[in-house]
Amino acid sequence: MTDFTRRGLLQTGGLLGAAAFANLPLTAAAQAGEITVTALGGIWEEAVKKAFVEPFERKTGAKANVLLGSPPQWLSQVEANPKNPPIDVIIVTPDLAINAAKMDLVDTFTVEKVPNLADIPAEFTNALSGKGTVFDYGVAGITYNKKTVKDPPKSFKDFVDRTAAGEWTASLPGISYAVTPIMLMWAMARALGGSVDNIDPFFDAMKKMRKNVIFWGGPNDFFNHLSSGEADIGIYFDGRTWAHVDAGADWIDFINPSEGGSINALAVQKPKNAKDLAWEYINVMLSPESQLKFAEMLSYPVTNKKVQYPPHLAKRFTPWQEAHFPPYEEIAKVRAQWVDRWNREVGG
Amino acid sequence: MKTSTFPTIPRRLLLTLPAVLFLLAFFILPLVDNGLRSIVQADGNGITFARYVQLLTDQFYLTSIAQTIALSAAVTVICVLIGYPVAYYLVRHAGRWSGLIIFLLIAPLLTSIIMRTYGWQVLFARRGFINTLLVQDLGLLDTPLRVLDTPGLVVAAFVHVLVPFMVLSIAAVLQGIDRRLEESAQLLGAGRLRTFFEVTLPLSIDGIGTGSILVFMVANGSFVTLVLLGGGLKTLPLLIFQQFNTTRDFGMASTMSTVLLVVALVCLFLQLRLVRRGGEA
Numbered sequence: 001m002t003d004f005t006r007r008g009l010l011q012t013g014g015l016l017g018a019a020a021f022a023n024l025p026l027t028a029a030a031q032a033g034e035i036t037v038t039a040l041g042g043i044w045e046e047a048v049k050k051a052f053v054e055p056f057e058r059k060t061g062a063k064a065n066v067l068l069g070s071p072p073q074w075l076s077q078v079e080a081n082p083k084n085p086p087i088d089v090i091i092v093t094p095d096l097a098i099n100a101a102k103m104d105l106v107d108t109f110t111v112e113k114v115p116n117l118a119d120i121p122a123e124f125t126n127a128l129s130g131k132g133t134v135f136d137y138g139v140a141g142i143t144y145n146k147k148t149v150k151d152p153p154k155s156f157k158d159f160v161d162r163t164a165a166g167e168w169t170a171s172l173p174g175i176s177y178a179v180t181p182i183m184l185m186w187a188m189a190r191a192l193g194g195s196v197d198n199i200d201p202f203f204d205a206m207k208k209m210r211k212n213v214i215f216w217g218g219p220n221d222f223f224n225h226l227s228s229g230e231a232d233i234g235i236y237f238d239g240r241t242w243a244h245v246d247a248g249a250d251w252i253d254f255i256n257p258s259e260g261g262s263i264n265a266l267a268v269q270k271p272k273n274a275k276d277l278a279w280e281y282i283n284v285m286l287s288p289e290s291q292l293k294f295a296e297m298l299s300y301p302v303t304n305k306k307v308q309y310p311p312h313l314a315k316r317f318t319p320w321q322e323a324h325f326p327p328y329e330e331i332a333k334v335r336a337q338w339v340d341r342w343n344r345e346v347g348g
Numbered sequence: 349m350k351t352s353t354f355p356t357i358p359r360r361l362l363l364t365l366p367a368v369l370f371l372l373a374f375f376i377l378p379l380v381d382n383g384l385r386s387i388v389q390a391d392g393n394g395i396t397f398a399r400y401v402q403l404l405t406d407q408f409y410l411t412s413i414a415q416t417i418a419l420s421a422a423v424t425v426i427c428v429l430i431g432y433p434v435a436y437y438l439v440r441h442a443g444r445w446s447g448l449i450i451f452l453l454i455a456p457l458l459t460s461i462i463m464r465t466y467g468w469q470v471l472f473a474r475r476g477f478i479n480t481l482l483v484q485d486l487g488l489l490d491t492p493l494r495v496l497d498t499p500g501l502v503v504a505a506f507v508h509v510l511v512p513f514m515v516l517s518i519a520a521v522l523q524g525i526d527r528r529l530e531e532s533a534q535l536l537g538a539g540r541l542r543t544f545f546e547v548t549l550p551l552s553i554d555g556i557g558t559g560s561i562l563v564f565m566v567a568n569g570s571f572v573t574l575v576l577l578g579g580g581l582k583t584l585p586l587l588i589f590q591q592f593n594t595t596r597d598f599g600m601a602s603t604m605s606t607v608l609l610v611v612a613l614v615c616l617f618l619q620l621r622l623v624r625r626g627g628e629a
Contacts, residue, residue: 169474176575176586178593214497217575224466229475230496336595343587344408347580 033062033277035088041068043298051293056284062277071096078105078271085271088278089285094127094134095328097267101131106269109133113279116286119304124265127325132269135285136294136302139318140183141261143236143254145226152233155258156191159233164208171225171234174215175342181335182326183262184235185342191259196330199338206346226252237264239300242316246299256318263323379609386602399603408582413611416583419499420567420615423506427563428556430507431514435555438515439522453512461509465576468505472496502579506567513566514559521555522548557623561616568612584608 039048045068053064067074071092078085082105092100100106108130111118117125117133124134142159144152149168153159163170173180185202192201206213214231216222219240225231227249238261241254268285270278284290291302295309301317309317389396403409438449456464471477472495479492495501525548533543571585584604591601 174575174578176590176593181594215578221576224469225473228469228473230469230473336597339590339595343582343590347582 033060033275034065035062035275035277035281036065036067036086037089037278037281038074038087038091039066039068040070040091047294047297051290051297052281052285055287055290056281059284060277060280062280064281075100075105079103082271083273085274087271088274089281090269090271092132092267092269094265094267094326095332097128097132097269098328098332100269101129105271106131107272107274109270109282114283114286116283116288116304119288119306120286121303121305121320123325124267124303127328128267128269132267133286134265134267134303135291136298136300137263137265137320138237138239138300139256139261139323140179140187140235140237140264141254141256141318142233143222143226143241143252144233146251146253148229148232152253152255153257154255156188157259159257160188160192160205160209163212163233164205166212168212168232169230170209170213171216171222171231172213173222173235174217175339175346176217179264181338182328182331183237183264185338186326186331187262187324188235190324191257196327196334199334199341203341203345210346223249238316238318239298242299254316256322260323261318263320263325265325382602383606385599386606388599390599399600400607403603403607409587412582412584412587413607415581416568416585416608417611417615419503419506419581419583420564422503423510423567424560424564426503426507427511427514428560431511431559432518432552432556434511435515435518435522438519450516453515456508457512461572462576464509465505465573468501468508468577469496472501497578497580499579499581502574502577502581505573505577506570509573510563510566513562517559517562518552518555521552521558525551553623557619560623561619564615564619565612568615569608584611 037048037053039045045066048066053066056062056064067087071090074087074090075092075096077087078090078100090100090106097106107113109117109125109132110130120133120135125132127134142153153162159170162168173184185199186196188205189195189199189202192205194201214225216225216234219237222231222234222236223240223244225234236254238254238256241252244252268282270282286304288304288306288308291304291307292309294300295302295307295313295317299313299316301309301313301320303320386399387395387397434449434453438446442449469476472493473479474492474494474496478495479489482489483492529551530543530547533547534540538546569585571583571589574581574583574586575589585608588601588604588608591597591604
């Protein structure tokens, strides 16, 4: 006969209770799920948490862990372990997104999986072969010092002619900056009658402008050029211009050239074999409410058609139809040639 | 008495094992990997030396290699010319101020290289401090000086960053020179200048050598200053950065970095020979 003592019962009950208590949160977390999502650092991280992570967690009861870093790093992590990717949602530049799609590392987006995809212009998904979509963008155009440039150029052509004439010193992105082949070389060549296959108009323009041009190595560098008076005008991003304005530099302004600047976008992708819960997170990312919150925090426009910007943002944002989505795949094929030609002909 | 089963030498070698493993993992293996990348074809199938041929025969890349060496050499020579007198004063005349001088030398190293480089922009911009003074305040010039984006400013910025290494290297050696040797030379009739050139300078050549190697090697691999200040120079480190950042051609980047390493080793060898010969003279 089994001998039940009071102490034995208490010990057994205590152990069972402790086990149950310890197991409770694990069970709850396991039921709701947990995913790893990505964000760039600084205000970006804050915006991702407020605009995407918080509503996702409220809606699903699941947890989204935010991993900081950069798109090439996240893509490398997925590439290193495609069967069990350590990240469930990645944020990438379109050229990397196209690479990821080519390498078959990411899943195809459909309205069934992501209902809010229906409100994203198809161009932004088609550009990535359906393997992801663009969720926010900026435009590279003309940023200038209002105090020294009273009559700013309205087009790339005007910008080139007046820079060549020595009306001002212009600060352009240097060739060591990763986006230069797109935001400057392709955009300017296109505006001046060239294309990916004919970059000559850009180099002809540079030849004319060279003596009145300096180069910036990184985005902060451009602002230093303007604030120190080394340059009066240049090619820069709208969102960064507005961020400087909001920080007190109300003497600068931005113009989208009449030929249209280049769109510099960020896309979202779901790695193959990532958790299905990632679709829910992406759906939240693309919802009008989250997109508006994100746009308000970062001063960059978003892609959901239903988003209604407040007047101060609507005035700033360039509609994507008035800019051009770069042909990343074609540019990637000639990028090394362009850089080599720049090194030999432009210097700087 | 029980003796150790380990012979003496292996036990000593054992102590070096962590350092050897560290070097193997973080220096030798990456170097081998880098070398392999430079000769593997872009599609991963087969070996090619085409990148080396391009780098060593194309005039543009040869000019880039020459610019890399010339920039590092110019910075090194200027650092010696500025650093030696400072080190000499520090050791021989500063007295109780030597601590303060060393602090002032080292203090800029506590500031980020990017901040120090931006400082040059603030000073020499078209409407920066110097040009405002010369054009507006003193009226000495009609138009602002164009100093930014010139090779001269790049050299100045490098010297600004690297001269403390030179001063400290030379000062350490000057400190160890037996003053009685200089006094003997003077007692035997040598003037102060002759004593300096025939006694002090040869005895401090090791300091100049150490400082030169330090300065040359750091300048040889730097690109941040060039990215920020331009100057129209296309040195190899800048081109390597481009291969990673703009073209993503890792094979070419590896080839360039291998060539840069060889250039650095050759220069190091020549400097060591020069220093040894100078020390023997």
